[in-house]
Amino acid sequence: MLEARGLTKRYEGAGAPALDRLDLTVPAGEVFCLLGPNGAGKTTTVNLFLGFLAPTEGQALVCGVDAAKDPLGARARLAYVPETVTLYGALTGLENLGYFVEVSGAATPRSEFLPLLLAAGLPEEAATRPVRAYSKGMRQKVGVAIALARRAQALVLDEPTSGLDPLAANEFAKLIERLRREGLAVLMVTHDLFLAKQCGGRIGVMAQGRLARVFGAEDVDHLGLERAYLDIVASGGTA
Numbered sequence: 001m002l003e004a005r006g007l008t009k010r011y012e013g014a015g016a017p018a019l020d021r022l023d024l025t026v027p028a029g030e031v032f033c034l035l036g037p038n039g040a041g042k043t044t045t046v047n048l049f050l051g052f053l054a055p056t057e058g059q060a061l062v063c064g065v066d067a068a069k070d071p072l073g074a075r076a077r078l079a080y081v082p083e084t085v086t087l088y089g090a091l092t093g094l095e096n097l098g099y100f101v102e103v104s105g106a107a108t109p110r111s112e113f114l115p116l117l118l119a120a121g122l123p124e125e126a127a128t129r130p131v132r133a134y135s136k137g138m139r140q141k142v143g144v145a146i147a148l149a150r151r152a153q154a155l156v157l158d159e160p161t162s163g164l165d166p167l168a169a170n171e172f173a174k175l176i177e178r179l180r181r182e183g184l185a186v187l188m189v190t191h192d193l194f195l196a197k198q199c200g201g202r203i204g205v206m207a208q209g210r211l212a213r214v215f216g217a218e219d220v221d222h223l224g225l226e227r228a229y230l231d232i233v234a235s236g237g238t239a
């Protein structure tokens with residue numbers, strides 16, 4: 001579970017807070033998509049959950065662990081897939097997975113590596129090829145496989161489908177849905193309204209550091225979400 005309680009971040013020298021009293025709970029088995037324009041506070045939120053930033057006020061809890069007080073404990077329970085997954089180009093997908101699992105200290109047996117890559121949607125023939133020739137979507141899948149291998153209970157994704165073609169983004173949405181069904185708590189930052197709708201769960205729109213509105217993915221159609229998003233952004237989060 002991911003939980004923000006009155007989570008606030010004011011960067012030094014800045015006037016308005018980058019994140020203003022965020023209250024949010026993402027339980028196991030839910031996807032929460034965070035939308036918002038540039039500078040809304042999405043990355044700040046992610047960095048607070050990862051314990052990379054200390055909050056000015058409030059708490060970011062990962063499965064009950066306060067990320068500011070125990071960042072290593074929080075990160076042990078949280079898998080993070082960034083916008084661009086950094087892998088070793090000369091190593092194969094399998095070798096990269098093995099390396100990152102070892103570094104993380106996870107006890108995942110080697111026999112599970114290939115099934116994990118396949119579960120993340122990587123074609124089997126690609127698993128033994130150097131990743132320097134992988135597409136961005138294939139790299140993202142290795143990133144998800146690394147996250148799965150760590151058996152984290154929560155998953156945070158930052159713009160995971162940026163630069164993916166619609167087919168790859170659609171495949172990625174299905175993967176996220178599967179992880180949700182397997183019981184992960186998923187927080188996904190995205191600019192992609194279609195992806196947010198497709199991944200189900202709840203969709204939050206941030207503006208100027210505030211979580212302005214939360215929609216159930218079932219309760220709003222694409223056009224309605226787009227209109228609401230534009231209204232919220234135009235009003236600076238007060239619509």
Ligand SMILES: Nc1ncnc2c1ncn2[C@@H]1O[C@H](COP(=O)(O)OP(=O)(O)OP(=O)(O)O)[C@@H](O)[C@H]1O
Pocket residue numbers: 011012014018036037038039040041042043044045
């Ligand atoms: N290290 C920093 N020092 C000062 N201000 C910062 C710092 N990082 C971010 N900010 C400011 O905090 C606010 C929120 O930034 P943040 O990066 O969280 O937004 P975002 O929603 O992730 O934007 P984007 O969609 O562009 O990634 C912005 O006004 C930004 O300029």
